[in-house]
Amino acid sequence: xxxxxxxxxxxxxxxxxxxxxxxxxxxxxxxxxxFVAIIGASGSGKTTLMNIIGCLDVPTSGHYTLAGREVSNLxxxxxxxxxxxxxxxxxQSFYLIxxxxxxxxxxxxxxxxxxxxxxxxxxxxxxxxxxxxKERAKFKPNQLSGGEQQRVAIARxxxxxxxxxxxxxxxxxxxxxxxxxxxxxxxxxxxxxKTVAIITHxxxxxxxxxxxxxxxxxxxx
Amino acid sequence: xxxxxxxxxxxxxxxxxYKVRSFFCLISVALGISSIAIxxxxxxxxxxxxxxxxxxFGPDSLLVVGGSEESRAIGRQRKTIKxxxxxxxxxxxxxxxxxxxMTFVGDTVVSYKNKKHQTRVIGSTADYSRAWTWPVIQGSDxxxxxxxxxxxxxxxxxxxxxxxxxxxxxxxxxxLVRRIPVQVVGVLAERGIxxxxxxxxxxxxxxxxxxxxxxxxxxxxxxxxxxxxxxQANLKAHEKELRLFLRQEMxxxxxxxxxxxxxxxxxxxxxxxxxxxxxxxxxxxxGIICLIVAGFVLANLxxxxxxxxxxxxxxxxxxxxxxxxxLVQFLGESVIVTTLxxxxxxxxxxFGSRLLTYIAEFPMHFSWKAFAMGMGLSWIxxxxxxxxxxxxxxxxxxxxxxRE
Numbered sequence: 001x002x003x004x005x006x007x008x009x010x011x012x013x014x015x016x017x018x019x020x021x022x023x024x025x026x027x028x029x030x031x032x033x034x035f036v037a038i039i040g041a042s043g044s045g046k047t048t049l050m051n052i053i054g055c056l057d058v059p060t061s062g063h064y065t066l067a068g069r070e071v072s073n074l075x076x077x078x079x080x081x082x083x084x085x086x087x088x089x090x091x092q093s094f095y096l097i098x099x100x101x102x103x104x105x106x107x108x109x110x111x112x113x114x115x116x117x118x119x120x121x122x123x124x125x126x127x128x129x130x131x132x133x134k135e136r137a138k139f140k141p142n143q144l145s146g147g148e149q150q151r152v153a154i155a156r157x158x159x160x161x162x163x164x165x166x167x168x169x170x171x172x173x174x175x176x177x178x179x180x181x182x183x184x185x186x187x188x189x190x191x192x193x194k195t196v197a198i199i200t201h202x203x204x205x206x207x208x209x210x211x212x213x214x215x216x217x218x219x220x221x
Numbered sequence: 222x223x224x225x226x227x228x229x230x231x232x233x234x235x236x237x238x239y240k241v242r243s244f245f246c247l248i249s250v251a252l253g254i255s256s257i258a259i260x261x262x263x264x265x266x267x268x269x270x271x272x273x274x275x276x277x278f279g280p281d282s283l284l285v286v287g288g289s290e291e292s293r294a295i296g297r298q299r300k301t302i303k304x305x306x307x308x309x310x311x312x313x314x315x316x317x318x319x320x321x322x323m324t325f326v327g328d329t330v331v332s333y334k335n336k337k338h339q340t341r342v343i344g345s346t347a348d349y350s351r352a353w354t355w356p357v358i359q360g361s362d363x364x365x366x367x368x369x370x371x372x373x374x375x376x377x378x379x380x381x382x383x384x385x386x387x388x389x390x391x392x393x394x395x396x397l398v399r400r401i402p403v404q405v406v407g408v409l410a411e412r413g414i415x416x417x418x419x420x421x422x423x424x425x426x427x428x429x430x431x432x433x434x435x436x437x438x439x440x441x442x443x444x445x446x447x448x449x450x451x452x453q454a455n456l457k458a459h460e461k462e463l464r465l466f467l468r469q470e471m472x473x474x475x476x477x478x479x480x481x482x483x484x485x486x487x488x489x490x491x492x493x494x495x496x497x498x499x500x501x502x503x504x505x506x507x508g509i510i511c512l513i514v515a516g517f518v519l520a521n522l523x524x525x526x527x528x529x530x531x532x533x534x535x536x537x538x539x540x541x542x543x544x545x546x547x548l549v550q551f552l553g554e555s556v557i558v559t560t561l562x563x564x565x566x567x568x569x570x571x572f573g574s575r576l577l578t579y580i581a582e583f584p585m586h587f588s589w590k591a592f593a594m595g596m597g598l599s600w601i602x603x604x605x606x607x608x609x610x611x612x613x614x615x616x617x618x619x620x621x622x623x624r625e
Contacts, residue, residue, distance in 0.1 A: 076544060077544075081543075083541050084541025091536075091623060095536040095539075109541055111542075
């Protein structure tokens with residue numbers, strides 16, 4: 001059974017009286033352990049696709065199952081829980097909480113988790129070690145470089161041990177050397193069995209993935 | 222529970238992180254709460270003082286003072302009460318266990334050696350202490366023989382004792398009251414001031430016979446008399462009966478006001494409460510306005526903060542926070558700030574009331590009530606003013622918030 005399965009998914013936004021079809025019937029499967037890149041120009045619908053894969057948004061029509069569960073008609077609270085347990089997010093602008101320490105940022109998803117969080121602090125230290133920031137645990141995000149901040153975000157994405165790591169332009173604000181480091185960390189995670197999906201417009205970033213899904217005008221081409 | 226504790230912890234971090242916002246909200250709440258706490262303390266103080274005074278006056282007592290309300294207002298104390306009424310009242314009211322006459326001479330100079338002090342002279346019967354529930358702390362009370370024998374003996378108040386004798390023991394010493402030598406036999410306990418501001422501790426108490434015959438040359442009229450009833454519950458009824466009885470005794474025509482006044486414990490309470498009332502009302506209005514303003518300040522600053530922190534809310538939602546988790550966090554921030562404001566306000570109130578007591582001799586009494594009231598109000602402000610910004614935060618859609 002695939003981890004993500006989309007069947008003929010559409011998404012229509014309403015801007016005033018105008019309807020914008022961001023997705024026009026997308027079918028897609030992502031298997032457990034895959035490393036996928038979703039690539040496309042801006043306006044191609046790749047961000048909408050990512051929002052739906054990440055359960056940040058629901059389809060207008062069609063079906064989406066994540067880990068065997070139909071997502072299309074879940075409540076807002078259920079979606080929050082699914083995001084919390086099954087998905088780890090990495091964003092272009094890192095989005096760390098600036099008034100919390102590095103360590104607290106990594107732990108943040110466990111705050112909203114239902115399952116036990118007793119081992120969370122131990123796991124957080126382990127993840128910080130993994131991304132090479134163990135010594136920076138007590139720092140505030142603004143004391144770190146961009147690459148370091150993104151590594152904190154990756155550790156945060158992994159803290160609840162999700163099935164899927166979803167990275168939206170993870171290297172968009174980094175120089176090429178740092179970008180390579182980040183991509184190596186993501187590739188390393190995939191090597192250990194984690195399913196990774198990255199959204200990018202950059203072909204060289206997409207080349208780290210084993211499969212490339214190209215979006216154009218609301219459809220997969 | 223663990224989740225709630227974690228979210229509240231996040232709220233605390235945010236409160237300390239957004240210092241300027243927290244500071245302004247805190248100060249505006251503190252000002253409102255401090256004035257409210259002062260009012261509660263002042264109200265309690267006024268009641269406490271009123272009940273203390275009633276306790277000293279005697280909750281079972283009435284005081285009948287000569288002269289009508291009007292004659293008192295224009296400063297002419299007409300003499301209307303005869304000594305004979307005292308005996309008549311004693312006969313007519315079987316439950317009156319104390320009926321004692323009193324006569325009063327104001328502005329009298331007394332001296333001891335070369336020290337002089339202006340005081341008031343009270344003429345009393347024996348057992349002054351019992352009749353007026355006023356302990357004699359040194360020496361002894363006036364006795365029946367002092368009254369019958371028109372003896373030149375007296376009890377003095379604390380202030381007079383200090384002025385004339387300083388640290389010395391006054392008992393047994395002779396002082397001059399308008400050239401009449403009087404031996405001090407006792408000293409009265411400290412009693413403070415009345416509701417109207419009279420100093421009670423500046424007085425000398427002599428046998429009523431001595432005052433009337435030797436000091437003012439009066440045989441018939443007295444200033445006032447005091448009645449204490451065994452059945453305290455019927456005091457109101459007794460007050461009415463006594464009024465009718467005295468009007469009859471004096472032969473006052475029906476269309477004329479009472480040629481005397483009856484002072485009762487309830488009258489004392491009313492007077493004191495009215496005295497504190499205006500100040501309480503003033504501070505009260507100021508306090509409520511302060512709190513309303515504080516509420517608006519808080520709501521606005523928090524609304525700004527929610528807008529500024531859209532991305533933070535978005536990321537929290539993305540990693541699994543439910544809408545109500547966000548609501549709880551922002552409401553928590555607001556309540557934490559107002560709670561701190563309430564505490565600071567309470568401390569301000571304690572200092573403020575010291576100042577009030579110092580400049581206006583205003584009675585203050587801080588109890589858990591003032592604290593509870595302050596805390597309760599600060600929570601109400603925190604919740605009502607914080608609700609709108611918090612629900613705005615909770616409605617933030619994650620995909621809107623984290624759009625690059």
